[in-house]
Amino acid sequence: VPDSVDKARALLAGARRVVVFTGAGVSAESGIPTFRDSLTGLWERFDAQALATPEAFRADPALVWGWYEWRRTAVSRASPNAAHRAIATVEARHPGTVVITQNVDDLHERAGSAAPLHLHGSLFAPRCADCGRPAARPDGTADEPLEGRRLPPPACAHCAGPVRPGVVWFGEALPADVLDRAVEAAASCDLLLTVGTSGLVHPAAEIPHVAARLGAAVVQINPQPTPLDAVADVNLHGAAAEILPLLTR
Ligand code: NAD
Ligand code: APR
Ligand code: ZN
Numbered sequence: 424v425p426d427s428v429d430k431a432r433a434l435l436a437g438a439r440r441v442v443v444f445t446g447a448g449v450s451a452e453s454g455i456p457t458f459r460d461s462l463t464g465l466w467e468r469f470d471a472q473a474l475a476t477p478e479a480f481r482a483d484p485a486l487v488w489g490w491y492e493w494r495r496t497a498v499s500r501a502s503p504n505a506a507h508r509a510i511a512t513v514e515a516r517h518p519g520t521v522v523i524t525q526n527v528d529d530l531h532e533r534a535g536s537a538a539p540l541h542l543h544g545s546l547f548a549p550r551c552a553d554c555g556r557p558a559a560r561p562d563g564t565a566d567e568p569l570e571g572r573r574l575p576p577p578a579c580a581h582c583a584g585p586v587r588p589g590v591v592w593f594g595e596a597l598p599a600d601v602l603d604r605a606v607e608a609a610a611s612c613d614l615l616l617t618v619g620t621s622g623l624v625h626p627a628a629e630i631p632h633v634a635a636r637l638g639a640a641v642v643q644i645n646p647q648p649t650p651l652d653a654v655a656d657v658n659l660h661g662a663a664a665e666i667l668p669l670l671t672r
Pocket of ligand 3: 551552553554555556579580581582583584
């Protein structure tokens with residue numbers, strides 16, 4: 424591993440335009456469950472189709488809203504980890520760095536990342552399912568929604584429609600403007616760090632391929648192999664909170 428860490432450090436030191444592309448694994452060491460890790464992954468314990476689809480929300484808004492409120496309160500209780508902080512350090516040292524995340528938590532922001540691009544939305548941007556207007560952010564963790572507890576969604580202040588999580592569900596399109604800006608950043612960077620993503624879910628998983636096709640170096644940080652191994656110049660097999668601080672030391 425040491426020589427590949429040195430190679431990654433050299434690539435980062437010499438990079439002009441950096442993109443950091445993250446998935447659930449970057450929040451794992453903050454205690455936030457990922458989706459596909461065996462045993463602990465959310466989709467091992469819950470049925471994605473019953474909770475993360477528009478059909479599921481229409482069928483049982485309270486079940487879906489309660490589940491996302493449980494996830495939001497878990498995030499509110501968690502703290503950013505050394506990986507999130509190292510990414511904020513990269514941004515401070517390399518002006519123009521763009522952070523692109525598939526995560527719906529706010530740990531990048533709380534670690535100091537200015538404006539990460541949320542390809543799959545955010546737990547902190549609820550909106551009306553009918554008129555689309557942003558809804559008031561649920562505050563704090565007052566009503567501690569227990570795992571699996573139903574919670575009827577609030578009603579939109581404007582049209583009384585049901586408020587939904589501001590998260591992209593299976594079957595939904597990604598926010599086009601966010602995806603366009605992410606592709607543009609990937610196309611014009613000379614180094615892309617991909618951290619903590621299984622690289623399984625499209626179109627987000629295309630981002631590292633766009634960077635590589637247009638000549639960027641790609642460094643992957645993930646304890647497991649992923650389809651992105653094929654596109655990475657350097658594969659660092661380890662935990663993000665251990666490895667990223669080595670690159671910004
Ligand atoms: P999809 O239905 O094509 O599924 C894409 C990937 O999601 C699959 O390759 C698989 O890895 C995973 N997946 C699908 N069904 C699953 C299941 N039952 N259990 C576990 N994993 C499952 O996704 P889509 O319809 O193209 O979704 C559109 C966009 O919404 C994608 O970019 C996706 O990443 C996003 N999304 C977001 C969330 C979220 O909770 N933020 C959940 C699902 C999808
Ligand atoms: N450090 C780095 N990577 C880690 C760590 C860690 N400490 N722990 C786990 N990982 C890796 C796992 O090996 C796995 O490859 O993080 C990855 C998590 O993959 P997923 O659970 O599939 O999460 P992600 O890639 O973000 O999923 C993409 O799928 O369900 C949808 O929309 C949802 O945004 C999500 C998308
Ligand atoms: Zn409304």
